[in-house]
Amino acid sequence: MIDYLWLLIALPLLGAATLILFGKRIGEPASGWLASTLVLIPFVIAAVLTVPFLNEGEPETVFLFAWIPMVGANASLLWDPLSALMTLIVTGVGSLIHIYSVGYMHGDERYPLFFGYMNLFIASMLTLVLADNFGLMFVGWELVGLSSYLLISFWFTKPSAAAAGKKAFIVNRIGDWGFLVALMLIFAAFGTLDFGVVFGEAHGLLSVGMATAISLLLFVGATGKSAQIPLYIWLPDAMEGPTPVSALIHAATMVTAGVYMIARSAALFELAPVTLAIVATVGALTALLAATIAIGQRDIKRVLAYSTISQLGYMIMAVGLTAFTAGIFHLMTHAFFKALLFLGAGSVIHAMSNEQDMWKMGGLRKYMKITFVTMVIGWLAIGGLFPLSGFWSKDEILGSAFAKGGFFFILWFIGIVTALLTAFYMTRLIILTFFGEQRWDEGAHPHESPPTMTIPLIILAVLSAVAGLFNTPVRLGLEHFLEPSFEAVHQVHPPDGITLWLLALASLVVVIIGIGIAYMRYGRGELPTEEGGYWAAALDGYGVDAFYGAVIVAPGKTITTWLAKVFDPKVIDGAVNGLGYATRSFGSTMRVLQTGWVRSYAAGIVGGALGVVLWLLWQGGAF
Amino acid sequence: MTVTVAWYMVFAAVLFSMGAAGVLLRRNALVMFMSIELMLNSVNLTFIAAGSELGLIEGQVAALFVMVVAAAEVTVGLAILVAVFRRRSSANVDELSELRG
Numbered sequence: 001m002i003d004y005l006w007l008l009i010a011l012p013l014l015g016a017a018t019l020i021l022f023g024k025r026i027g028e029p030a031s032g033w034l035a036s037t038l039v040l041i042p043f044v045i046a047a048v049l050t051v052p053f054l055n056e057g058e059p060e061t062v063f064l065f066a067w068i069p070m071v072g073a074n075a076s077l078l079w080d081p082l083s084a085l086m087t088l089i090v091t092g093v094g095s096l097i098h099i100y101s102v103g104y105m106h107g108d109e110r111y112p113l114f115f116g117y118m119n120l121f122i123a124s125m126l127t128l129v130l131a132d133n134f135g136l137m138f139v140g141w142e143l144v145g146l147s148s149y150l151l152i153s154f155w156f157t158k159p160s161a162a163a164a165g166k167k168a169f170i171v172n173r174i175g176d177w178g179f180l181v182a183l184m185l186i187f188a189a190f191g192t193l194d195f196g197v198v199f200g201e202a203h204g205l206l207s208v209g210m211a212t213a214i215s216l217l218l219f220v221g222a223t224g225k226s227a228q229i230p231l232y233i234w235l236p237d238a239m240e241g242p243t244p245v246s247a248l249i250h251a252a253t254m255v256t257a258g259v260y261m262i263a264r265s266a267a268l269f270e271l272a273p274v275t276l277a278i279v280a281t282v283g284a285l286t287a288l289l290a291a292t293i294a295i296g297q298r299d300i301k302r303v304l305a306y307s308t309i310s311q312l313g314y315m316i317m318a319v320g321l322t323a324f325t326a327g328i329f330h331l332m333t334h335a336f337f338k339a340l341l342f343l344g345a346g347s348v349i350h351a352m353s354n355e356q357d358m359w360k361m362g363g364l365r366k367y368m369k370i371t372f373v374t375m376v377i378g379w380l381a382i383g384g385l386f387p388l389s390g391f392w393s394k395d396e397i398l399g400s401a402f403a404k405g406g407f408f409f410i411l412w413f414i415g416i417v418t419a420l421l422t423a424f425y426m427t428r429l430i431i432l433t434f435f436g437e438q439r440w441d442e443g444a445h446p447h448e449s450p451p452t453m454t455i456p457l458i459i460l461a462v463l464s465a466v467a468g469l470f471n472t473p474v475r476l477g478l479e480h481f482l483e484p485s486f487e488a489v490h491q492v493h494p495p496d497g498i499t500l501w502l503l504a505l506a507s508l509v510v511v512i513i514g515i516g517i518a519y520m521r522y523g524r525g526e527l528p529t530e531e532g533g534y535w536a537a538a539l540d541g542y543g544v545d546a547f548y549g550a551v552i553v554a555p556g557k558t559i560t561t562w563l564a565k566v567f568d569p570k571v572i573d574g575a576v577n578g579l580g581y582a583t584r585s586f587g588s589t590m591r592v593l594q595t596g597w598v599r600s601y602a603a604g605i606v607g608g609a610l611g612v613v614l615w616l617l618w619q620g621g622a623f
Numbered sequence: 624m625t626v627t628v629a630w631y632m633v634f635a636a637v638l639f640s641m642g643a644a645g646v647l648l649r650r651n652a653l654v655m656f657m658s659i660e661l662m663l664n665s666v667n668l669t670f671i672a673a674g675s676e677l678g679l680i681e682g683q684v685a686a687l688f689v690m691v692v693a694a695a696e697v698t699v700g701l702a703i704l705v706a707v708f709r710r711r712s713s714a715n716v717d718e719l720s721e722l723r724g
Binding site: 590591592593594595596597598599602603606 | 643646647650655716717719720721722723724
C-alpha cells in the first residue's frame with residue numbers, strides 16, 4: 001500500500017495539468033468537482049496509510065527516482081507520523097475548501113483555471129511535506145510560493161490584487177534566500193541533504209556555531225513562509241485573492257510550512273539554544289503585534305489575516321520552546337478553525353455581494369443561520385474557550401512556556417495578553433457581523449450560501465469543536481502519535497498537576513474578560529466611533545508598510561533608477577560604444593597602409609623577408 | 624680554380640636580387656612576372672647546388688615542386704593579366720590601385 005504514496009502528489013498534479021491545459025473544455029462545475037476529487041482521493045489514501053502508525057508502525061521511505069544523488073536530493077518520500085498528520089491536514093482541509101470553492105467561484109470567468117491552480121498548490125504543499133531531503137523540500141517550498149502568487153493575483157485585473165501577488169512573492173523570496181543559504185551550509189557540513197543523515201549525525205558533527213548559523217537561516221525561511229516579524233507584511237495584502245485562497249493558503253496550509261520545517265528540523269534547532277530563544281521571542285512578539293493590529297481592522301478578512309499571523313506567532317513560539325508537539329497540535333487545530341472562519345467570512349462576503357467592511361454588516365444572524373452557528377464555533381475555538389480545540393492547543397503552548405521558566409515567563413505573559421486580545425477582536429468581529437442593527441447599504445440582499453459552501457463549514461465546525469480532544473493533558477493522543485518523529489529530540493512539556501489546571505483557569509478567565517470587554521463595547525446598541533489615534537494607526541498596521549516602503553523600497557527604487565538611467569547608458573553602453581569607436585579609429589589610422597599599389601606591397605614583403613634574414617643572422621652571431 | 628658550391632650560392636643570390644629589384648622597380652606586369660620567375664629559379668639553383676653538395680635527393684625534389692608551383696602561378700597570373708589588358712589596354716600595375724583603403 002505504501003507503494004501508492006506517490007499518488008498523493010501525482011493526482012493533484014495531474015489535475016493541475018489537466019485543468020490548466022484543457023480546463024475550458026471541461027467547464028463549470030465539472031472542473032471543480034474533478035479538482036475536489038483529486039484532492040479527496042489522496043486524503044483517503046493518506047488516511048489508509050496512517051492506520052499503521054496507530055499501532056506502533058515504523059516510518060517508511062519511498063524511493064521514486066534519482067534526482068541529484070550527489071547531494072542526497074532524490075525524489076524520495078518520507079512517510080512518518082509528522083508528514084502523515086500534515087498530509088491529512090493539507091488534503092483534508094484542502095478538499096473541503098475545494099468543495100466550498102465549487103459554489104463560491106460560481107460564475108467566475110476563469111473557473112477551471114482557478115481549480116487548476118488550487119490543485120497545483122496542493123501538489124506543491126504535499127511535495128514540501130513528504131520530501132525526505134532538503135532538496136526536494138525546497139522544490140515544494142518554491143512551488144508553494146509560485147502557486148500562492150498565481151492564486152493571490154488570480155483577479156489580476158484589479159491592480160491591488162496584482163500588487164498583492166507580487167508582494168507576497170517578493171517577500172517570500174527574501175525568506176527563500178535564507179532557506180537556500182541554510183541548505184548550502186547543511187551540504188557543506190554533512191555532504192548531503194538527506195534528512196536521515198543530517199538529523200542522525202547532527203549531534204556529533206555540528207559545532208554550536210554552525211548549528212546556530214544553519215538554524216537561524218532556516219528560521220529566516222520560516223519567517224517568510226509563516227509570516228513572522230519582519231516578513232509578515234505580505235499576508236494581510238494576500239487577502240486580495242479569492243476567499244477560498246485565503247482559507248487554503250493563508251490559514252490552513254502554506255503558512256504552516258515554516259512551522260512544519262522547524263519541527264522537521266528539530267534535531268538541528270535543538271543544538272542551537274540561541275536560535276531557539278530568538279525563534280520563541282519572535283513568535284511571541286509577532287503574536288502580540290498582530291493581535292493589536294487585528295483589533296483595529298474594519299475589513300472582515302483583514303481581521304482574520306492578522307489573527308492568522310498572531311496564531312502563527314503562537315506556533316513559532318511553541319517550536320522555539322522545543323514544544324514541537326504543541327506547535328504541531330496548534331497548527332492542526334488552527335487549520336480547522338481558521339479555515340472555518342475564512343470560509344465563513346467568504347460566505348458572509350458572498351451574501352453581502354462582495355462587501356467586506358464590517359461596519360456595513362450587522363444583524364446577519366437571521367439571514368444566514370448555518371454560517372452564523374459555524375462562525376460562532378470558530379470564534380469560540382480560536383478564542384480558546386473550554387472545551388473547544390483552541391483552548392487545548394493554546395494552553396499547551398502557554399503551559400510549555402511557563403514550564404520552561406526564567407526568561408520564558410515573559411513569553412508566557414505575552415501569550416496570555418495575546419489570548420485576551422484574541423478573544424476581544426474575535427468577539428468584535430462576530431458582534432459587528434452577526435449582531436446589532438442592520439447597517440448594510442441599499443440593495444444588499446443577504447442570503448444563506450448554497451450547500452456546497454455550507455457543508456464544508458459544518459464539517460470544519462465539528463472538527464474545530466472536537467479536534468482539541470486529540471491531545472488533552474488527560475490523554476496525550478497526538479503526543480503519542482507523533483512520538484516516532486520526535487523521539488530523538490528533547491521536548492518541553494506543560495507542568496503537571498495543580499499548576500496546569502491553574503494555568504488553564506487563568507487563560508480561561510482572561511478569555512472571558514476579553515469577550516466581556518468586547519461585549520460591553522460593541523454589544524449594547526450604539527457602536528463606538530473608532531477613528532483617529534490608536535485606531536487609525538492599527539488600521540494602517542502601524543505604518544509598517546510605509547516604513548518598509550521608505551527604508552527598503554524607496555532606496556531600492558533610487559538605486560535601480562540610477563542603474564537604469566545613469567549606470568546603464570553611461571557605463572555599460574559607454575563601454576560597448578567605446579569598443580566600437582576604438583576599433584573604428586584604429587581602422588581609419590591603419591587604412592593609410594592600404595595604398596592599392598602592388599609594388600608597395602611587394603616592397604613590404606621584401607623588406608620583411610630581409611628583416612627576418614637579418615634577425616636570423618644576428619641571432620646566429622654573424623654580427 | 625675549382626667551382627665550389629659557394630659560387631653557385633653567390634650566383635643565385637645575384638640572380639635573386641636582380642629578380643627582386645625587377646619586381647620592385649618595373650611597372651609592367653609582364654616584366655614583373657618574369658622577375659618573379661627569375662627569383663624562383665635562383666632559389667631552384669640553390670636547392671640543386673646544395674643537394675648535389677650534400678649528396679641528397681631532396682634538393683632536386685624541392686626544385687621540381689617549385690617548378691610545378693611556378694607553372695601554376697604563371698598560368699593564373701597570365702590569365703589575370705590578359706583579362707586586365709583587355710579591359711584597360713594597359714599592363715601598368717600602378718594604374719590598378721582601386722583597392723586603396
